[in-house]
Amino acid sequence: MCGIVGLYLKNKALYPQLGELFKPMLIEMTSRGPDSAGVAIYRDAVPEGELKYSLAHDETTHDWAALATALAKDLSAKARITQCDTHALLITDAPEHKVQAWLRDNATGVRLVGSGKSVEIYKETGLPEEVYARFDLASAAGKHMIGHTRMATESAVTTAGSHPFATGADLCLVHNGSLSNHNRLREELIRKGVSFGSENDSEVAAAYLTWKLRNGVSLKQALEDALDDLDGFFTFCVGTSEGFAVVRDPIACKHAVLAETDDWVAMATEYRAIASLPGSDKARIWEPKPATVYSWGDEGMNIEELARGAA
């Protein structure tokens, strides 16, 4: 099962309502995935020279302020941090590779969930409605969001095994389906230096894309390569700084529907997740074709170029 949803707002007047519009979409997919839920929201891009890091810890009492202070001191950088339940948002001007290494070496129990100029990733176990409330997302403003409701089949119900999975700067993946060659692919990727935080099959898909993008392959090409290299069932929704992309396996095993009006573009596992959006009754609705990459984003968004963001 699992449910995935994506919403991209074309009409700027709706930006302040992004979180409110997205909430019923995610909650409607509870019956497809009641174990865990997660979202990636794109908002409040940081100034040039800084990056945002979405961090998570099992304990809500974790001392995030101490982490930011120590990181700033050790890396001689500016750092500010905001806690949100089990997650925290770190913004710093330290070089990305140094931040990653510092977190790995110094921040025991802290997971780096995602990073980029504008992406923020929040995910937890529990009912989608509860997860959404924990991270105060209903009041969130922004341009686009993707989300996932999980019914675990391939690995344990844990926060680390929840979606979205980061695949590079401002890039992340949500997956509906199951992969059958994830063990072998994970081993291959580990040999190439990619690290993993869970036993989840979808994380392998995300790691595969990360590795492709790191090697200079465009997002479109990486998704097309995934059609050859990933064995199993999948509908993927990939969030980018500009918008989102959707691709299904070659036999379109898992459900997906796309809808578009003058105000927004939405994707969901089932249309009922889209029905709550304003004007949905008049939306153009269709099923994405198998093995075809669809993408939406800002005017001029070129999915071929998106690898630049992930480099």
Next chain:
Amino acid sequence: MSTLDLQELGLRKVNSTLHNADAGEWTVSNPSGQHAIACGLDKPMTVDIQGHVGFYCAGMNQQADVTVHGHAGVGVGENMMSGVVRVKGNASQAAGATAHGGLLVIEGDASSRCGISMKGVDIVVGGSVGHMSAFMAQVGNLVICGDAGEALGDSIYEARLFVAGSVESLGADCIEKEMTPEHLATLTDLLTRAGIDADPASFRRYGSARQLYHFDIDKADAY
């Protein structure tokens, strides 16, 4: 005409009201993509669904004339026996799956596996269909006014497939066949009943080569 507001009444109440009615003209408002709307009907009634529906809409239909004024999710008209099911928009996968009779009209495009294992239904698609349509089709007619995706009519038994546009590829044991005057008459009648304006002369017919009915060791290479 009576209107049933699905949001207000809920799915079970809407369906049970339709099941308990003798006939009549009904409208279902606010379908909101819910599943199994107007399924299992068995009266000569008309049901207009004002919006997009979820999975299995009008499944198992008998006698009723159901129109979806929007998009239909997976399995619209699945296992229908008689009556008419019409989708004004596009349809998701497996439209008319295993259906035994009646007429299913999709005015837009149908996704993959349209008419999978059809057993006597007539399906008319105003647009194109996705891959593996008419997979294991047994009886009935599938009319495609646009294009057909990969592996059309894979492992087909006896259904007739009419395609006006291109066919990406034919499935195992599906071949192009001669369009006789009898087939042309059937096609013309179906297009008329579906209310779809297309020139019957522009269609080509496909059907079963009848090589896969029974396992034959001499044809093992073909399986």
